[in-house]
Amino acid sequence: xxxxxxxxxxxxxxxxxxxxxxxxxxxxxxxxxxxxxxxxxxxxxxxxxxxxxxxxxxxxxxxxxxxxxxxxxxxxxxxxxxxxxxxxxxxxxxxxxxxxxxxxxxxxxxxxxxxxxxxxxxxxxxxxxxxxxxxxxxxxxxxxxxxxxxxxxxxxxxxxxxxxxxxxxxxxxxxxxxxxxxxxxxxxxxxxxxxxxxxxxxxxxxxxxxxxxxxxxxxxxxxxxxxxxxxxxxx
Numbered sequence: 001x002x003x004x005x006x007x008x009x010x011x012x013x014x015x016x017x018x019x020x021x022x023x024x025x026x027x028x029x030x031x032x033x034x035x036x037x038x039x040x041x042x043x044x045x046x047x048x049x050x051x052x053x054x055x056x057x058x059x060x061x062x063x064x065x066x067x068x069x070x071x072x073x074x075x076x077x078x079x080x081x082x083x084x085x086x087x088x089x090x091x092x093x094x095x096x097x098x099x100x101x102x103x104x105x106x107x108x109x110x111x112x113x114x115x116x117x118x119x120x121x122x123x124x125x126x127x128x129x130x131x132x133x134x135x136x137x138x139x140x141x142x143x144x145x146x147x148x149x150x151x152x153x154x155x156x157x158x159x160x161x162x163x164x165x166x167x168x169x170x171x172x173x174x175x176x177x178x179x180x181x182x183x184x185x186x187x188x189x190x191x192x193x194x195x196x197x198x199x200x201x202x203x204x205x206x207x208x209x210x211x212x213x214x215x216x217x218x219x220x221x222x223x224x225x226x227x228x229x230x231x232x233x234x235x
Contacts, residue, residue: 005176006036006115009206011214015186017223022050022108023184025227026058028065035072035116037065038229040128042109042184044158045224049106053160055094057110060089065114074080075119079169082112082123086159086167087226090125093160107160111144111182115231121171126158128227129188132172133179133200140197141181143170145214178233179203181213186226190217 008029022043029036039179041057043050064085072078089110097105109126122130124144132141147157157165188196191213199212208213209230217226 004113005234006231007206007234008036008229008231009210010038010227011067011210012225013214013218015222015225016218017067018225019177020051021225022052022054023186023225023227024054024058025182025229026062027229028062028069030066030069031148033069035069035078035114036231037061037112037114038070038182038231039110040182040184040224040227040229041111041159042126042128042227043184044107044109044155044161047100047104047106050108053106054108056093057089057108057159060092061085061112067177072114073116075121075171078114078116078119079121079123079171082114082121083169086110086123086125087165090159090165091163095161097160105161107158109155109184110159113182113231114188115174115233118174119171120174121169123166123167123169125167126155128182128184131181131183131196133181133197135177135179135200135203138197138201140193140200142193143172171183174233176233179209182229184225184227186222186224187217187228188211189224190220203232206232
């Protein structure tokens with residue numbers, strides 16, 4: 001999928017230790033749009049219907065982007081779109097949980113990005129991540145902040161669990177040749193930063209990068225669902 005020089009690929013895998021895949025993702029880069037969308041969502045483990053929450057989030061983000069994507073020319077516009085839509089998704093999932101009287105409400109993590117011609121905006125809730133990779137130096141940087149408690153694994157924020165969730169978009173310049181990775185914790189819990197950076201070196205296409213990362217995670221016995229999206233701003 002391409003927007004100008006942007007090329008995006010993604011994949012999701014059940015992993016080595018789960019009975020079902022509660023991750024979902026979407027990449028949307030239609031012809032004629034001034035921006036492209038990438039979303040990775042991970043259903044909360046131990047709660048029922050995590051896959052429903054993650055699928056709903058992806059579908060709603062894509063549907064809203066289809067209606068509003070042509071209006072998103074700047075990073076500020078893209079960031080506002082992401083924050084508004086994720087806030088609405090949170091409210092809708094929360095209302096469904098209230099209606100059903102769930103003691104373990106369904107919810108999901110989410111990391112979402114919109115790429116424009118010169119900037120990109122992202123929002124994250126939970127511990128799904130977005131990284132930036134510079135091919136010329138081989139440096140990898142985590143751009144999102146994990147929403148986890150003091151123990152390091154329990155989520156402190158997620159989509160759909162509480163009536164309100166504070167969502168702050170971040171806007172950054174989109175450099176020529178830059179690579180961005182969105183992923184669920186099934187990747188970064190089993191492949192460290194050095195392994196991720198190694199998989200992104202000698203960059204050819206986003207599809208090749210996704211294949212390398214997925215193979216590395218599976219060879220390390222990843223016991224969780226794994227979802228990976230790679231976006232490349234071709235120089």
